[in-house]
Amino acid sequence: GNSVTQMEGPVTLSEEAFLTINCTYTATGYPSLFWYVQYPGEGLQLLLKATKADDKGSNKGFEATYRKETTSFHLEKGSVQVSDSAVYFCALRGDETSGSRLTFGEGTQLTVNP
Amino acid sequence: ETGVTQTPRHLVMGMTNKKSLKCEQHLGHNAMYWYKQSAKKPLELMFVYSLEERVENNSVPSRFSPECPNSSHLFLHLHTLQPEDSALYLCASSQDSGTSTDTQYFGPGTRLTVL
Numbered sequence: 507g508n509s510v511t512q513m514e515g516p517v518t519l520s521e522e523a524f525l526t527i528n529c530t531y532t533a534t535g536y537p538s539l540f541w542y543v544q545y546p547g548e549g550l551q552l553l554l555k556a557t558k559a560d561d562k563g564s565n566k567g568f569e570a571t572y573r574k575e576t577t578s579f580h581l582e583k584g585s586v587q588v589s590d591s592a593v594y595f596c597a598l599r600g601d602e603t604s605g606s607r608l609t610f611g612e613g614t615q616l617t618v619n620p
Numbered sequence: 621e622t623g624v625t626q627t628p629r630h631l632v633m634g635m636t637n638k639k640s641l642k643c644e645q646h647l648g649h650n651a652m653y654w655y656k657q658s659a660k661k662p663l664e665l666m667f668v669y670s671l672e673e674r675v676e677n678n679s680v681p682s683r684f685s686p687e688c689p690n691s692s693h694l695f696l697h698l699h700t701l702q703p704e705d706s707a708l709y710l711c712a713s714s715q716d717s718g719t720s721t722d723t724q725y726f727g728p729g730t731r732l733t734v735l
Contacts, residue, residue: 538720549626549710551727557721595663601720607676608664608724 508533510567511610512596519557519618527581527614538598539563540580544613550595553564553581586618605619623647626729628712632733633701641696641730643711650716652694653724654686657708669694670716703733708732 513528539556542550554563559574565618568583578597596611624645633639645652654666663726668676669688683705685697694711708731 520656536720538722540723542726549708549728550712552723552725555723599720599722599724607665612662 508537508597508598508600508607508609510596510609510611512594512614514614516615516617519616521588521618521620522585523618525581525583525590525616526588527594527596527616529579529581529611531577531596531598531613533578533598533600535601537601538599539570540595540599540608541568541570541581541608542595544593544595546592553594574580586616588618588620591616591618623725624711624713626709626730627729627731629728630731630733632735634696634735635703637701637721638699641709641711641725641732643694644697645692645694645711645713645725645727646647647713647725649713649715650691650717651722652691653712653714654694654696655710655726657682657710657729659707663710667723690691692697694712698732701732703734706732706734723735 511534512529530594540555541553543552543553554565556563562571570579570581592611593615595613598609627642651670658663666680667686672688683700687695708729710729711727714722714724715721
């Protein structure tokens with residue numbers, strides 16, 4: 507079955523540091539890949555997505571590239587801000603043979619200090 | 621983001637109470653979902669509705685009863701819950717439930733505490 511593995515947290519950075527949160531996946535067929543963000547006390551917000559190999563998703567300074575050869579979708583940001591403190595979830599949606607299930611990683615807590 | 625709304629945002633209930641969670645989507649989507657998010661555990665998909673028909677039910681106890689009267693509204697009826705049911709309940713919607721490019725949009729969640 508499909509699965510998503512995220513780097514373990516929590517991650518603590520200083521403001522303006524470079525961020526990488528690793529995500530690797532296992533899936534059959536041609537899945538789509540997503541990053542969601544959850545700010546304290548809120549639901550999940552779609553951050554970015556990529557639907558085919560070599561696509562790069564980007565939003566709010568965050569980027570992730572769909573790498574089929576390494577089955578990865580690592581999240582990066584060049585300069586984090588305090589307001590980026592949140593939990594980040596990598597997710598995968600399989601093709602028609604995998605049904606409607608969106609498979610999530612366990613989430614990575616990011617704290618950015620001023 | 622006001623595409624998917626959930627009420628109430630917070631709910632405290634006793635084990636003998638009956639309550640309902642409401643979700644409404646304003647995105648014109650055809651599929652709606654209930655998820656449970658507990659501390660230290662991955663998100664759990666509970667129910668999936670597509671065009672108002674339940675298409676997935678992931679071994680959820682019968683004390684949780686979903687209802688989808690139309691494609692814009694989804695309810696989760698709760699009765700005789702247990703303290704371990706305390707969690708954040710998230711609703712989501714998407715255009716279609718069958719394709720890999722389909723993107724789910726989430727509501728803010730209902731924080732449920734069962735005493």
